[in-house]
Amino acid sequence: xxxxxxxxxxxxxxxxxxxxxxxxxxxxxxxEMSVIxxxxxxxxxxxxxxxxxxxxxxxxxxxxxxxxxxxxxxxxLAKRGFIPxxxxxxxxxxxxxxNGHPNCNKVPGVETNTGPLGHGLPVAVGMAKAAKLSGAKFxxxxxxxxxxMQEGSNWEAIMAAAQFKLDNxxxxxxxxxxxxxxxxxxxxxxxxxxxxxxxxxWEVTEINxxxxxxxxxxxxxxxxxxxxxVAHTNKGHGISFMQDRVxxxxxxxxxxxxxxxxxxxxxxx
Amino acid sequence: xxxxxxxxxxxDCRDAFASTLExxxxxxDTIVAVCNDSVGxxxxxxxxxxxxxxxxxxxxxxQNMVGxxxxxxxxxxxxxxxxxxxxxxxxxxxxxxxxISYSNAxxxxxxxxxxxxxxxxxxxxxxxxxFAWTRVLPNLPVIAPCDRIETAAAVAWAATYDGPCFxxxxxxxxxxxxxxGHRFELGKANLLRQGSDVTLIANGTLTHRIVKAAEILxxxxxxxxxxxxxxxxxxxxxxxxxAARETGAIVTAEEHSIFGGLGSAVAEVVVDNAPxxxxxxxxxxxxxxxxxxxxxxxxxxxxxxxxxxxAQALIKRK
Numbered sequence: 289x290x291x292x293x294x295x296x297x298x299x300x301x302x303x304x305x306x307x308x309x310x311x312x313x314x315x316x317x318x319x320e321m322s323v324i325x326x327x328x329x330x331x332x333x334x335x336x337x338x339x340x341x342x343x344x345x346x347x348x349x350x351x352x353x354x355x356x357x358x359x360x361x362x363x364x365l366a367k368r369g370f371i372p373x374x375x376x377x378x379x380x381x382x383x384x385x386x387n388g389h390p391n392c393n394k395v396p397g398v399e400t401n402t403g404p405l406g407h408g409l410p411v412a413v414g415m416a417k418a419a420k421l422s423g424a425k426f427x428x429x430x431x432x433x434x435x436x437m438q439e440g441s442n443w444e445a446i447m448a449a450a451q452f453k454l455d456n457x458x459x460x461x462x463x464x465x466x467x468x469x470x471x472x473x474x475x476x477x478x479x480x481x482x483x484x485x486x487x488x489x490w491e492v493t494e495i496n497x498x499x500x501x502x503x504x505x506x507x508x509x510x511x512x513x514x515x516x517x518v519a520h521t522n523k524g525h526g527i528s529f530m531q532d533r534v535x536x537x538x539x540x541x542x543x544x545x546x547x548x549x550x551x552x553x554x555x556x557x
Numbered sequence: 558x559x560x561x562x563x564x565x566x567x568x569d570c571r572d573a574f575a576s577t578l579e580x581x582x583x584x585x586d587t588i589v590a591v592c593n594d595s596v597g598x599x600x601x602x603x604x605x606x607x608x609x610x611x612x613x614x615x616x617x618x619x620q621n622m623v624g625x626x627x628x629x630x631x632x633x634x635x636x637x638x639x640x641x642x643x644x645x646x647x648x649x650x651x652x653x654x655x656x657i658s659y660s661n662a663x664x665x666x667x668x669x670x671x672x673x674x675x676x677x678x679x680x681x682x683x684x685x686x687x688f689a690w691t692r693v694l695p696n697l698p699v700i701a702p703c704d705r706i707e708t709a710a711a712v713a714w715a716a717t718y719d720g721p722c723f724x725x726x727x728x729x730x731x732x733x734x735x736x737x738g739h740r741f742e743l744g745k746a747n748l749l750r751q752g753s754d755v756t757l758i759a760n761g762t763l764t765h766r767i768v769k770a771a772e773i774l775x776x777x778x779x780x781x782x783x784x785x786x787x788x789x790x791x792x793x794x795x796x797x798x799x800a801a802r803e804t805g806a807i808v809t810a811e812e813h814s815i816f817g818g819l820g821s822a823v824a825e826v827v828v829d830n831a832p833x834x835x836x837x838x839x840x841x842x843x844x845x846x847x848x849x850x851x852x853x854x855x856x857x858x859x860x861x862x863x864x865x866x867x868a869q870a871l872i873k874r875k
Contacts, residue, residue, distance in 0.1 A: 401660040415632045417625065447621075448618065
């Protein structure tokens, strides 16, 4: 699938995500908008997956460690055929399998339960190590938030990935510069991320994570070391009044804001 | 027979664990051992020599260790995570919850040197909260074998069980209690002694102490039933209810805090089904003084004679 087509799908996913969050009255729309280009590139171009066989042993593994942006993952999984598209409207409803954080035992295509931060990368290291042990060819991808990198467990996993020489592991840090309560810079500023990862013997690529022509080649890159993509993104990307505003971490648009956002995303289609 | 003349041979259950794991690993190449710089204390030296590639040592990083194990299971490996029980459970409790229990990952958690095994090293190294922390988690059987035979049987069972579990092992020597060839059955108590006056229930390193306590009670004319209850979750409700109804009093003893452990688990079944007087012996909600495991268990009222005294006092409340 070419870049233009991927960009179109990403805009459709943004639109459906906005609607789902508005209808559910909850969600993490800011971080969803920032990560959607990465999810789109993964599911519609990069990942080797079989939606009708979600547990196929040769499938590439993907872990959404920033699990609070589950809605964006559900919309993507639905669009890719893992779950019915109409099911997205059940997001957060009683007994829906689409709860606020992804569940691997309920939702096909989800590999491990996430929600508490700092869990996904260690599990992804285990997946990549499993492939090394068995000789399997699958590649493992994990997406974390930049604020999430404040969790010490991530740095334990970063050390292990280098020690285990996991050239079959790609970490994408969704570097939108904001966490729940404030800017990263005002909380525990990890930036710049590149030298820290390089010091742990990872290969690092920096991209604009909201530009598809940069996202795809970075995800498809293969080297001799574990690979970290520092994806510079915008929280609330694509919706003018949300962009780079910390209060849109989990704020829900009112009717007027929803109409504006709807118009902006639809126009882009 | 005079026990002091010819004491029974004591075995370190870690040896049974390690030799069983090596035997299973030779048959099943998906088995991997995951550890936190604990090759020596987990007795994984033999495993490392035979299956070096399959020893995943993450260094001193327990949260990562448990997450990596979940990922290994996702990738089709069968991980046995071996680490000192206090750090395996406490340090990575949220990983055990989210990555193992909630995700239902096929990972075997093996907590070594549990209870007061690191007695002299102080309360940071005592693992007397692990039953409480783990037994509240769905999908996670919690098992504390009483001897080398049950340890080997439980490890063999774990390798065939499709789901996670927590095996709680000590390093303190215990005598053989179960017959050679014993097969582990999840959630089933072993009746070690029939009795009608009171029931003594324990697991792990306390089982042989309650067996001795029952012998002391027999000398006093008291007929004590003895249950080895290796599986704390799912618990053998049938055996506990029968014990309550048929003996009318229950004493539990454990190398754990009396809050949230084996005694609490038994009490939950008793109070819901057949209320009878109970006495829960264990660490009484304090941090322990310095001393060996054996010294501390005696100090906390779990010498066989003290267990017998507690049972005798309890019978009066029937």
